[in-house]
Amino acid sequence: MSASILIIAEHDGAALGIGTAKCVACAATVPQAEITIVVCASDASAVARQAAALQGVSRVLTVEHPIHAHPLAAAIAPQIAALAGPYTHVLGPSSTFGKDVMPRIAALLDTAQVSDIMAVEGPHRFRRPIYAGNAIVTVAVPEDTKVVGTVRTASFHAAAAGGTAPIEKVDAPVEPPQHTRFVSTSAATSDRPDLQTAARVISGGRALGSAEAFQMLYQLADKLGAAVGASRAAVDAGYAPNELQVGQTGKIIAPDLYVAVGISGAIQHLTGIKDARTIVAINKDPEAPIFEVADLGLVGDLFEIVPQIEQLL
């Protein structure tokens, strides 16, 4: 039996999110998969073109409705549930967008969801992390059941461009509910690399002690072309904004280089960086658990070491 996979596009109205290309890569590991991407938007044209250009995609569907100007789960889920009939799998990224909308779709389809797929062992068999990544479970979905899942984006390389899939407009299958309204978003705009896609990330912990001290990391990050991340303790203390949090309840990332500065290495933090190629730890406590996972460890005072590194670059 071949698989017919529907992927829900994540986008901001103009650009397709990287998570969608990762979903395509995940879907492509299902044997004989035919991949369709669906874009719900108020004007889907730009995003649909980007989706159609992903390698491995057979078809792009667009559902246009003014309510889809913002990604409201309550509005998107019934559209997808209505379109999902012919598909064997419905996938979305394990971003806050996908985590919000996919379970709502699964419930409307009266089926379970497989969260955070990190590997495909077969069309109905997947590996996923549990207990903050301290265990990996292999789960099986019955053969006759539709698979609904979110894709752990750090586990897959984005599908490359080079495809030319046809784009097909479909009429919005249902009239979305009005009970949920978008008010505003405060997305920090920055010229720095995006935390989720950056090749290098420098993260600061509670030890930084202030938002001012975090500036030191930004300076170093700029020299390295790196994104800046933070531990939960640093975010809770107000040293860094919430979107920088790395870990079980923040972002799961897979950069080539991760530098943890003044971060102890709690399991909830480590689960966010397990896929980093090289981990560097700078910590004054030689017993800090971060050293157990660090490829390169330097014991010492960050307030001395960070400026020294910057000088040396």
Added chain:
Amino acid sequence: MMKRIVVGIKRVVDYNVRIRIKPDGSGVVLDGVKMSVNPFDEIALEEALRIKERGLAEEVIVATIGPPDCQSQLRTCLAMGADRAVHVLSDAPTEPLTTAHILLKLIEREQPFLVLLGKQAIDEDNGQTGQMLAALWQRPQATFASKIELAEGKAQVTREVDAGLEILEVDLPAVVTVDLRLNEPRYVKLPEIMKAKKKPLESLSLESLGVTPRAHLTTVRVAAPPQRQKGIRVDNAAALVAALKEKGLLPS
């Protein structure tokens, strides 16, 4: 009608425990392991209590689904300040969709204006129950909340999303799942623990609610994650920079 908030809680392995995997790969060792209220659910309960303390709700009900042992977590919640507890007995763990169906039955009975849940349970890390419940109930959902403001018949919820913060307005009743920064749960004091023993705790069977649990997913095996190779220590900043250069990790 009494203004009620229902809070769903789950008994999970305490977040400080380093879990062990059973040698036969059938699951995680739970015998003799410290169990607690899922930390996100504690935050959900704290928020419900604060809403009540502001005079915007009259009763806070905690509900859980699980084996008899869960009563101890429900007592903790009553000691925190919940008015009463509902325990739906199930010896086997329920999948999120079944959990949502059970919670829906309780909602139909209690008619809350707000349902608060943790955004995920730290055992299975599924993060599904709230959204599934909202879908079945055909009501709004606001996930990953870091701020909840109530007005007449609606709520403004600030959500922690990948891009930053997003504000949604939802009509009530609604399901809100909470994130870590919403509040800091209170500590339970001894007199409260004593008082909680007298608060009502009702046990219900799945049959009495008319829900038949369904298991869609089967666990094939549970394994340890791949371990990282132990690394090396360097002595100073210069050695670190040199090592990074050698690995080709610095921008050219």
